[in-house]
Amino acid sequence: MSGPIVRNYKSGSIVYFEKDKAEDIYVLQKGRVILTFTSVNGNELKEDVRLGEFFGVKSALGRYPREETAQIVGDASVLVFRINEFEKFVSNKTHLIIKMLKVFSSQLRQVHRQLREILGQGEARNASYELMNVAEVFYKNGNYDHAAYAFQQYIKHYPSGAYVKRAQELYDASSKHSPYPVNIQPLTYQQEGNGPSKLEEMLKAPATQPKLDASATLDPNSIPGIFQKAQTLMNANQLDEAGKLFQALASREDSTTQEDEKAVEKAVFHLGLVKFKKAAFDESFSSMSNYIKKYPKGSYLKECIYHLAMSSENLGEKEKAKTLYNKVTLLSPADDTMTSKAKAKMKELA
Incomplete structure (x- = not known):
């Protein structure tokens, strides 16, 4: 499928049932859709979908069964996205991501409030936990750019928050498109300090286009500005264009x-990363080796050696890969995700 399609439904039709497998995301174009679901305290609730509103997003992105039944009232037209199409559609539309965060935050607060009422604990107001939860759902499902953006927002708006160390670690990993760490402890609810954060104030405000941050004021022809453009292209999977810019910067x-x-140092590393993403493992190995030669104490050293190991493995050079994975385990920090993955790879290749 090359893009979203339009489906027309007759009155009474079911778009999907509760517990159905979630594969599509929908936008109501015309007519009326009612969502029927069961609340935490066991009551059946109904909710209207507004024209132009997405539905079925959480379960599709989270890869879990539908939590509600979506039924047509009167004839209706619905725009249908596959998950990858939806991710591509929203990838450069920050205001839509903010709008979805507002919806998710509101829904999660309702669930927390109902649970706490059942337990006799009063009302909970913790948007920071909700933001971390959304970020980790994105990350676990391979939506690295969305996850990195959400972790970055947590760090920005909760610099002293209970999850800031976890958010920084996961931001560093997701921004490099590393897999979700298998050995990290599950996210647990922790009460933040009193008072609304900047994010909570933002979620209360109307959904508008966000203001540009300081990085957006970079001179586009400067070295950092060109790197930023190249990184944006890479994140949009425009690897050929990104590679040319990284090559020029390097x-x-x-x-x-x-x-x-x-910026030049980062460009040398990201040139190798682009080539790895294109499965040009020989070229990636050469680029990563060039980084180590130029920056033997560089900030990407450990990541470089890990990619050298992965390239060697993909090229069928098992012994070289094992040696390189072992080098990764000897570099600090000794307890990070990359070390754990390298150790797992060594066992796999033994």
Whole structure:
């Protein structure tokens, strides 16, 4: 399927039943849809879908069964996205992501409130936990860019929050498109400090286009500006275009600031990453080796060696891969996700 399709339904038709497998995301274009679901305290509830509103998003992105039944009232037209189409559609529409976060936050607060009422604990107001939960759902399902954005927002709006260390670790990993760490402890509810955060204030405000942050004011022709453009292209899976920019940056010798030098270093690493994503493992190995030669104490050293190991494994060079995975385990920090994955790979290749 090359894009979303329109489905027309007759009155009384069922779009999906509760417990159905979730594979599609829907937008109501015309008519009326009623969602019927059971609340935490066992009551049956009904909710109207507004024109232009998405439904079926959480279960589809979370890869779990439908939590409600969606039924047509009167004839209706619905736009249907496959999950990958939806992710591509919203990838550069931050205001839509914010709008969905608002909806998810509201729904999660309702669930928390109902649970706490049942337990006699009063009302809970913890948007920080809800944001972390949404971020981790994105991450677990391979939506790295959405996850990284949500973790970044947590760090920005809750710099002293209960989950800030976890958010930073998962942001670093998801922004590099590393798999969700298998050895991390499950996310558990923790009460934050009193008072609304910037995020909670933002979620109460009307959904508008977000203001550009300071990074958006970069000179697009500067070295950091070109790197930012290349990284955006890579995140949009436009690997050929991104690779050309990273290649040009990697050969720059006219850096005048620390920011320029750091952007060039990152470009050398990301050039190898782009080639790995394109399954050009020989070229990726060469690029990653070039990074280590130029930056033997660089910030991406451990990540580079890990990618050298993965490239060797993909090229069928088992012994070389084992040696490189072992080198990864010897680099600090000794308790991070990459070390755990390298150890698992060594056992797998033994």
